[in-house]
Every structure is written in C-alpha cells, then in structure tokens.
Amino acid sequence: MKRLRLLFLAIGLAGLLSGLFLERHAIYRLDGAEPAKVGGAGFVAGAAVDDFMLKDDALYAVNSLSPNAASAKDCKT
Amino acid sequence: MTRLPPFFLRVRVCCSVISAFLLNLAALKPLKWLAWLVPALSQKVLCNPGMNCHGCPWAIGACPIGVMAYGSAVRALPIYAIGFVVVLTAALGRLTCAFLCPFGLLQDILYKIPFLKIKLPRFTRAGKYLALALLVFIFPFWLGFETTGYLRVNTPDIKKAVAEEGKTEDIEGLIDVVVSVANLGPKPVERPQVDFVYVNNESKKEILRLRKDFPGVTVPPGETVALSKVRLENRLAEGNLSVSSPQSEVTLSSPYHLYYCRLCPVGTLEATLPAYAAGEVGTTGVSPVTPRPPAGQGWGMYGLVSGRTLRLGILAAFLLLMLAVSRPFCRIFCPAGAIYGLFSRIALSRMYLDNEACIHCGACNRVCPVDLDVPKEVGGAECIACGDCMKVCPKSGIRRKFGL
Numbered sequence: 001m002k003r004l005r006l007l008f009l010a011i012g013l014a015g016l017l018s019g020l021f022l023e024r025h026a027i028y029r030l031d032g033a034e035p036a037k038v039g040g041a042g043f044v045a046g047a048a049v050d051d052f053m054l055k056d057d058a059l060y061a062v063n064s065l066s067p068n069a070a071s072a073k074d075c076k077t
Numbered sequence: 078m079t080r081l082p083p084f085f086l087r088v089r090v091c092c093s094v095i096s097a098f099l100l101n102l103a104a105l106k107p108l109k110w111l112a113w114l115v116p117a118l119s120q121k122v123l124c125n126p127g128m129n130c131h132g133c134p135w136a137i138g139a140c141p142i143g144v145m146a147y148g149s150a151v152r153a154l155p156i157y158a159i160g161f162v163v164v165l166t167a168a169l170g171r172l173t174c175a176f177l178c179p180f181g182l183l184q185d186i187l188y189k190i191p192f193l194k195i196k197l198p199r200f201t202r203a204g205k206y207l208a209l210a211l212l213v214f215i216f217p218f219w220l221g222f223e224t225t226g227y228l229r230v231n232t233p234d235i236k237k238a239v240a241e242e243g244k245t246e247d248i249e250g251l252i253d254v255v256v257s258v259a260n261l262g263p264k265p266v267e268r269p270q271v272d273f274v275y276v277n278n279e280s281k282k283e284i285l286r287l288r289k290d291f292p293g294v295t296v297p298p299g300e301t302v303a304l305s306k307v308r309l310e311n312r313l314a315e316g317n318l319s320v321s322s323p324q325s326e327v328t329l330s331s332p333y334h335l336y337y338c339r340l341c342p343v344g345t346l347e348a349t350l351p352a353y354a355a356g357e358v359g360t361t362g363v364s365p366v367t368p369r370p371p372a373g374q375g376w377g378m379y380g381l382v383s384g385r386t387l388r389l390g391i392l393a394a395f396l397l398l399m400l401a402v403s404r405p406f407c408r409i410f411c412p413a414g415a416i417y418g419l420f421s422r423i424a425l426s427r428m429y430l431d432n433e434a435c436i437h438c439g440a441c442n443r444v445c446p447v448d449l450d451v452p453k454e455v456g457g458a459e460c461i462a463c464g465d466c467m468k469v470c471p472k473s474g475i476r477r478k479f480g481l
Contacts (some may be wrong), residue, residue, distance in 0.1 A: 001480040012163030019157025020273075022458070030227055030327075040157025041122040042401040044341050047147040047155065048121040048131040048139040049225035050329055053224050054151045055263075062208050062329070067321035069276070075235045075252065 027052060029064035036061075079469050081444060084189060089175045089463050090182065092160040100125055101135035111375075113174075124161040126169075127178030128406075128413055130341070132348025139381075142213060142412050143344075146337045149217035162416055170424030174407055175463035180343050184404045185446065192400040195450055202408050202459060206419075208337060209412035216335035228266050228296065228324040229259040229373040234319065238308055252311045256320050259294040267295045269338055270323055273309055276325035277316040284316050309467040337412060349385075355415055356480035403446045407461060426479045428456040430469070434474030441466035441475060451475070457475075 019040035019056050027046075028035040038046060052059045085091055103118045105111050108272070118137045125138040141158045148155040165173060174181050238251035254273065257326045260266050269291050275284040289307050296302045309318075331339050338344050399406040407414050421427060430452055441451035449455065451466045455475055467475040 004481050005425060007165070009167040009425065010422065012160055012165075012167045015156055016164050017159025017160070017341060019155070020092070022161075024154045025153055028231065035315065038264045040155065043148075043153065043155055044139045044144050044158055045120055045122045047144045047158075050147070052151050052153070053327060053329055054221055055261075057152075058153060059153060062327040065227060065321075065325040065327075066230050067272075067274075067315045067319045067325075068230055069252050069319040070233045070235050071278075071317045073294075075237065075311075075313055076233075 002016050025052075025059055029058045031064055032065065033064070039046075043047055081468055083162075084185070087465075092176040093178065093185075095180035096127065096177040097129075100127070100129045100138055100179060101133065102137045103172045104135040116184050117456055121281065124147050124158055128163055128180040128341075128343045128411060129178075130338075130344040130347040132338075132344055132352070134351050136347070136350075138281060140338075140343075143341075144454045146213045146217050149214050149394055150220075150331070150336065151220050152218065152221070162413075166420045167424060169417075169420035169426050169457075170462060171414065171460060172424075172426045172462040173417055174411075174414050178407075178413075180405060180411075180462075181210065181407060184399050184406060187399040188403045188446075190240050190400055194201065194328065195401045197402050197405065197408060197459050205401040205407075205415040206413050208414040209360050213412050214336035217331065217337075220332045220335060222328055222329040224262060225264070227261045227263055228269060228321045228322045228329040230271055230303070230322045231259065232323065233320050235313070235317060237311070238295055249312050251308050252318075253306045254309055254318070255303060255306045257301050257421070258296055259301040260298050260324065264300055265295050265297050266324055266379045268292050268295055269294055269304065271304065271307075272321050272323065273307065274321070275312045275316045275320045276319050283460040284312055285310065330384075333438055334387055339384060340388065341407060342388075342389055342392040342395045342410070345388045349379070349388060403448065404461070408459070414461075421456065421458055421460065421462070425481070428460060428462050428464070428477050430455050430473060431474045431476065434470075434472040435437070436472055438471060440471060 002019050013050065015017055021039075023040035024037050025043050026035045043052075053058075053064055080233075081087065083108060103115075106115050106118065106350040121131050121137065121139045123138045124144065125136070128142070129136055129138065129140060130138040132145055139158070141162045144155050144158040145162075156446070177262060192418065234255040236253050238248040238253050240248050254272055258269050258271070271289050271291075273287045273289065276282070277284055287309065293303050294302065294304065335341060395410070396404055402408075435452055437452065439457070442449070445451050446463060447461055449459055454460055456462070462477070464477060467477060
C-alpha cells in the first residue's frame with residue numbers, strides 16, 4: 001500500500017509539473033493569423049472563459065475575429 | 078461522552094470559511110489599495126480545491142472539473158488540471174470536501190436551519206460517479222459543442238456615392254460601402270448582419286453606429302458572399318470605418334444540456350445568478366451562463382425545458398434538499414467528491430478505525446454528516462474525513478493519519 005500511495009503521488013506530481021512546463025496546445029485563429037501556443041496554465045485560464053472551440057480537429061480561439069477597418073485613404077475615386 | 082464544539086468553532090468550519098474567502102479574493106477588487114493585485118487575481122491560471130465555479134465574478138481559480146469537462150468537449154487533454162486533481166487527491170483524499178470546499182460549507186450552514194430532516198437512500202451515492210463519467214467525460218467528448226456564429230467580415234470596399242442612372246439624388250457627402258462576408262462555420266448563416274461603426278482616430282470613441290441586415294441572403298459554409306452596397310454618411314475625415322458582425326461572436330452550447338457545468342448548482346449559484354443580476358447573460362459562452370437565444374427565437378429553441386429553467390430548477394432542488402439532508406450535493410452530484418472518494422484509501426491523509434477499541438456505542442454514526450455506518454465505512458469513498466466521529470469516540474478508536 002505504501003508503494004501504491006507513493007506511485008499515485010508521483011503520477012500526480014509528474015502530471016502537474018509536465019502540465020505546467022511541457023503541456024502545449026496550438027490555438028489557431030479564425031482570421032488565418034499564425035496560431036499561438038498555450039501551456040497548461042494558459043489552457044486552464046482559457047477554459048475558464050470558454051476561449052477555445054474545436055473546428056476541423058484543431059483548437060481555435062473563439063474570439064479571433066476582430067473587426068476590419070477602412071479609412072479615408074481607402075476611399076476610391 | 079465528548080460533544081462536538083459549537084459549529085463555527087470547529088476547525089473544519091473555520092478552514093472552510095478561510096478557504097471560501099481565499100478562493101474568492103477577487104471580491105476585494107473594489108478596494109483601491111489592492112488594485113495592483115487585480116490582473117493577477119483575474120487570470121484564473123490556478124485550479125481550485127473543492128467546488129467553486131470559475132464563472133463566479135469573485136473567483137480567482139478555475140474549477141478543475143469544469144476544465145476537464147471543457148477539455149473533453151474540445152478533445153484536448155488538460156494535463157495540468159488533471160495533475161492538480163491527482164496531487165490533491167493523493168495528498169488529502171476527501172479531506173478537501175470537509176475542510177476546503179466552499180459549497181460544502183454552505184451545505185453545512187443550511188442544514189443547521191430547523192427543517193424536516195430525512196435520510197438519503199444509499200443508491201443515490203451512485204449519482205456522483207454517473208455525473209463524473211457521463212457529464213464530465215463521456216457526453217461532452219461525444220457531443221462536443223454546438224457552435225454558432227463566426228461570420229468573418231472582410232475589409233470594406235469604399236467608393237464615393239454615384240447617382241444611379243436616370244435618378245436625381247442628393248449624394249453629396251455620402252459613400253457606398255460594399256462588404257463581403259465569409260462563413261467559417263459548419264452551418265449556413267441566414268440574413269447576415271453587419272455593423273458599420275465610425276471610430277474616432279484619436280479618442281477611439283464611436284462617432285456613429287449603424288446595423289444593416291441583408292434579408293434573403295444566405296452564406297453557405299466555407300463560402301464568401303459579397304453583400305449589396307450600403308450607402309452611408311461620409312465621416313471618414315473624422316475617423317475610420319470599422320465593420321463587424323454580431324454573427325462573428327462565436328457561441329458555444331452543449332447539446333441537450335448534457336454537460337456538467339450547464340447543470341452544476343454551484344455554477345448556477347455563483348456564476349449564473351450574478352450574471353443575470355448584472356444583465357450579462359450570454360456573454361461568457363458556454364460556461365455556467367446560458368447563452369442568449371438568437372434574435373427572433375425564444376428560449377424554446379433549447380427544447381421543452383430551457384437551459385435556464387433546468388439550471389435554476391436543479392439549484393432550487395438542491396437548496397431545498399440541503400435543509401432536509403446533510404450535504405446532499407456531496408453525496409449525490411459532486412464529481413470532485415467522486416474522484417477524491419475513489420482514491421481516498423490510497424491518499425496520504427486518511428481516517429481509520431482501530432477495531433479493537435470500538436465498543437459499538439453508535440456515537441460516531443449519530444454525528445456523521447454523510448450518514449455513514451462509520452465503523453464499516455470510515456476512510457472509504459463516501460467518508461469526507463471531517464473528523465467529527467473521531468472527536469466523539471469515547472475510546473478514541475477513530476484516528477487520522479497523514480503519511481505513507
């Protein structure tokens with residue numbers, strides 16, 4: 001039982017540390033910009049505000065469609 | 078016979094009060110001298126022990142159960158959140174339920190109110206394991222999220238207004254704007270809407286806002302459609318023209334409400350109700366807040382029972398049950414308790430009974446907050462390790478151990 005307890009704790013610690021330092025998720029953007037990488041803590045923070053969605057088997061940032069703008073210099077004729 | 082100390086003087090109650098305060102430190106945001114702490118408090122990069130919804134405006138941590146359910150729905154493995162839960166379980170077992178969970182504290186307080194007291198049948202214990210398996214892992218993974226929105230509005234094409242042939246119109250100071258929209262989602266978007274907003278270059282404040290919709294237009298998935306031109310007042314000298322669409326706001330919803338966070342009474346109490354009070358319904362996507370139905374559609378779109386009704390009904394049922402039964406949520410519906418319980422025998426902190434010391438007086442059974450047969454079940458999956466039985470045992474036969 002002692003070994004089992006130790007093993008369980010070791011698995012948890014390994015998960016926690018690898019989650020903090022090694023976990024990486026590529027988050028794509030709907031506007032086609034370069035994807036960003038988030039770590040374990042970033043994923044937790046994003047999940048807390050529903051920041052990600054699954055599309056074509058990849059994670060996309062939900063709020064990655066920013067408004068497009070045009071100014072006076074873009075006005076033709 | 079030894080008696081338990083008054084409720085609010087018990088160590089576990091004091092620990093729960095401190096834990097509830099620390100997990101909701103963002104409540105201190107209005108204090109100006111704490112302003113420097115606000116960005117850090119709002120990040121929610123740490124996980125909570127116990128049940129405290131990350132949708133709560135005061136919460137500083139994320140609920141690991143919510144993160145795991147979300148991970149299932151987007152098919153991503155949240156190793157950090159899982160690691161946190163395993164470490165917490167390996168170290169404390171179900172001690173977290175009695176000493177650190179804010180919702181456990183609420184249940185204990187409500188049970189103090191004089192009311193008809195009843196005992197729960199044993200089979201209800203299975204509820205939390207079913208909730209964990211079905212609503213946190215299986216259904217979210219299987220059904221995912223239904224997503225609506227994500228209409229991309231491309232950069233507008235602006236021309237000075239030209240009078241149409243054969244018509245005499247006053248076109249001075251007007252521009253014609255043509256925008257195209259791309260549907261990046263899986264479903265067709267009918268009647269696209271576009272917001273035209275003039276934003277001052279310097280102050281970044283809105284000068285003028287106009288919403289146009291395009292009836293009869295459907296944008297198929299994966300296609301780009303040029304919309305008919307829109308004639309606007311020319312205020313380009315004052316600011317930029319920004320185009321966007323309310324249909325660019327992606328909304329995630331869980332099919333058939335089979336997603337733990339959508340049903341969780343903790344989320345309803347701590348996140349949904351404050352959001353309703355603040356008029357923010359629908360702003361946080363999937364989490365505890367039920368999304369606002371699309372324009373023109375009532376709550377009926379969510380089926381016979383709307384998500385809101387279901388959530389509020391579950392919360393009301395549990396609040397009522399808390400008056401009659403001690404810790405009903407922990408026993409019936411808490412997936413965190415299910416995880417902690419499954420491994421409580423191999424946790425570093427655990428309770429056990431010295432069989433030789435037991436005189437079968439029944440004192441432990443009378444104080445157990447989760448109605449256990451203590452001599453048989455202490456330290457097991459259902460025992461929340463509160464230690465009340467330990468305090469009343471006349472032979473000190475129930476003990477707590479921390480270590481291998």
